Amino acid sequence: MRRGEPKLTRGANRSPSCKGNCIGYGVAVAFVLAMLCLMVSTQFSSSPNDSESIPAATRQRSRPGQVTVEDGGSREVEEEVAGVHTEPLTGRHRDKQVESELRRAEKNPTDDEEQSLGNERYSDHWEERRQRQEKDTVKFSEFGGGTDDFNNIANKKLICDTSFGKYDVCELEGDARAQGGAGATVTVVSPRAAPREWKIKPYSRKYLDGLKAVTVRSVPNPEDAPPCTTRLNIPAMVIELGGLTGNYWHDFTDVLIPLFIGARRFSGEAQLLVVNLLPFWVEKYRKIFSQLSRHEIIDLEKDHGVVRCYPHVVVGYGSRKEFTIDPSLDDTGGGYTMVNFTEFLRHAYSLPHDRPTKLNHQGSRPRMMILERTNSRKFMNLPEVVAAAEAAGFEVTVAGRPKASYDEFAREVNSFDVMLGVHGAGLTNCLFLPTGAVLVQIVPYGRLENIAQTDFGEPARDMGLRYIEYGVAAEESSLTDVFGKDHPIISDPISVHMSGWGNVAEWYLGKQDVRINIERFKPVLMQVLEHLQ
Numbered sequence: 300m301r302r303g304e305p306k307l308t309r310g311a312n313r314s315p316s317c318k319g320n321c322i323g324y325g326v327a328v329a330f331v332l333a334m335l336c337l338m339v340s341t342q343f344s345s346s347p348n349d350s351e352s353i354p355a356a357t358r359q360r361s362r363p364g365q366v367t368v369e370d371g372g373s374r375e376v377e378e379e380v381a382g383v384h385t386e387p388l389t390g391r392h393r394d395k396q397v398e399s400e401l402r403r404a405e406k407n408p409t410d411d412e413e414q415s416l417g418n419e420r421y422s423d424h425w426e427e428r429r430q431r432q433e434k435d436t437v438k439f440s441e442f443g444g445g446t447d448d449f450n451n452i453a454n455k456k457l458i459c460d461t462s463f464g465k466y467d468v469c470e471l472e473g474d475a476r477a478q479g480g481a482g483a484t485v486t487v488v489s490p491r492a493a494p495r496e497w498k499i500k501p502y503s504r505k506y507l508d509g510l511k512a513v514t515v516r517s518v519p520n521p522e523d524a525p526p527c528t529t530r531l532n533i534p535a536m537v538i539e540l541g542g543l544t545g546n547y548w549h550d551f552t553d554v555l556i557p558l559f560i561g562a563r564r565f566s567g568e569a570q571l572l573v574v575n576l577l578p579f580w581v582e583k584y585r586k587i588f589s590q591l592s593r594h595e596i597i598d599l600e601k602d603h604g605v606v607r608c609y610p611h612v613v614v615g616y617g618s619r620k621e622f623t624i625d626p627s628l629d630d631t632g633g634g635y636t637m638v639n640f641t642e643f644l645r646h647a648y649s650l651p652h653d654r655p656t657k658l659n660h661q662g663s664r665p666r667m668m669i670l671e672r673t674n675s676r677k678f679m680n681l682p683e684v685v686a687a688a689e690a691a692g693f694e695v696t697v698a699g700r701p702k703a704s705y706d707e708f709a710r711e712v713n714s715f716d717v718m719l720g721v722h723g724a725g726l727t728n729c730l731f732l733p734t735g736a737v738l739v740q741i742v743p744y745g746r747l748e749n750i751a752q753t754d755f756g757e758p759a760r761d762m763g764l765r766y767i768e769y770g771v772a773a774e775e776s777s778l779t780d781v782f783g784k785d786h787p788i789i790s791d792p793i794s795v796h797m798s799g800w801g802n803v804a805e806w807y808l809g810k811q812d813v814r815i816n817i818e819r820f821k822p823v824l825m826q827v828l829e830h831l832q
């Protein structure tokens with residue numbers, strides 16, 4: 300160790316002076332840890348209560364022609380701060396390290412071509428997408444062609460759209476029948492279409508390992524479908540939980556926002572048929588679920604001996620971008636935006652503040668919530684940051700791990716005009732800020748700007764928040780204390796990104812704390828005040 304033992308490098312097992320050897324060594328370590336992680340995540344499937352052991356985000360990004368490597372292939376939002384409302388568990392540090400290393404392993408292409416597709420695919424690969432869609436389209440020749448029937452079929456929407464790399468969606472209309480049990484099947488009676496079958500993983504990131512598949516079938520005759528035991532004249536949605544839920548940011552990005560996108564159009568009338576139902580998790584977000592569906596949630600895997608029939612079943616859900624809604628890409632059935640989603644949340648949680656407090660109200664100081672993390676990416680000089688914010692005129696509250704229930708915590712967040720925190724899942728709480736409030740994201744050292752933008756910058760703007768980013772300089776990073784300014788980790792972050800996601804996750808995200816230079820930071824506080832004028 301160059302400058303004394305780095306107190307922040309928990310479990311550091313790597314010499315910072317490895318320099319040229321870092322890459323080869325990193326690959327070997329990543330492999331071993333990835334195998335370990337596979338074991339851990341396999342275990343998870345049988346113990347859903349251990350939500351903390353779920354591997355964090357793995358997002359495949361492929362941008363042909365783009366030379367920059369800032370987002371290094373995939374990334375995660377760690378969940379410690381999100382941990383503002385999850386219980387601390389032992390063994391979490393180890394899991395976290397393992398998780399971050401898994402990211403590298405998962406970057407490898409697999410035999411399933413779709414697993415290697417990025418979420419930019421939709422916009423970047425129109426042509427390929429169109430071709431795939433044609434492949435999925437029912438062929439004219441199968442119906443003799445040239446008749447009116449034929450034209451109807453040609454104009455009919457596809458039942459399943461599997462062309463997008465991130466998630467699949469099927470629309471079953473007319474006579475749709477859901478049969479539960481292990482390996483659920485949803486059948487649509489579609490007299491004019493040729494029989495077809497799809498295996499759909501109805502989760503918002505279909506490329507993840509360990510998801511369960513639902514069979515979607517199209518049959519020409521009612522006799523080919525299982526006989527109905529219950530018939531409801533409401534729509535239904537088949538969705539899968541699990542995946543990366545348990546990480547606070549993923550709870551919203553992967554499930555709650557996609558569910559809003561898919562279910563909002565039904566005004567609470569859709570029944571949810573859920574694969575991998577996690578009752579404790581649904582209970583945490585009960586207020587959101589109950590607004591999106593007023594009907595009983597069905598555990599599809601335990602729904603034995605029943606065939607539920609509906610006039611309309613949607614299988615699958617997802618969103619095109621991360622942690623936001625893009626109304627031009629996400630079909631919400633009503634042009635809903637992220638502003639509408641946050642309004643929806645305020646309604647669901649009965650939150651009183653739609654707008655931040657105006658500064659010119661006599662005697663009122665703008666309220667700032669500073670999120671403090673517990674593992675990595677901590678403030679090393681939090682008292683100074685607090686003092687500077689107070690001197691600038693803010694009433695400051697530091698939030699660590701509130702004892703309050705989730706519902707109470709949402710209410711508390713809603714009472715603030717400004718949220719400030721280092722990049723991490725805790726910033727997910729900005730969903731509860733009033734429209735027009737300010738989010739300040741502190742971006743740790745190491746070329747993490749793209750990640751910061753995708754995960755929170757763009758979503759915050761979409762929510763109608765004022766967004767300010769503060770990039771930590773090398774001098775403000777604990778990694779400089781540990782490695783010295785000449786080590787590649789400080790002097791050449793691009794090379795670290797090029798060496799693989801594992802090193803980015805381990806060092807820049809996993810083992811960095813920040814010491815804010817107050818003089819450098821003061822203009823940010825001034826900017827926040829301007830936004831609140």
Ligand SMILES: *[C@@H]1O[C@H](CO)[C@@H](O)[C@H](O)[C@H]1NC(C)=O
Binds near residue numbers: 633635636638639
């Ligand atoms: C969505 O939000 C916009 C902007 O606040 C608003 O004008 C619109 O009425 C909302 N739409 C719905 C359906 O609530």
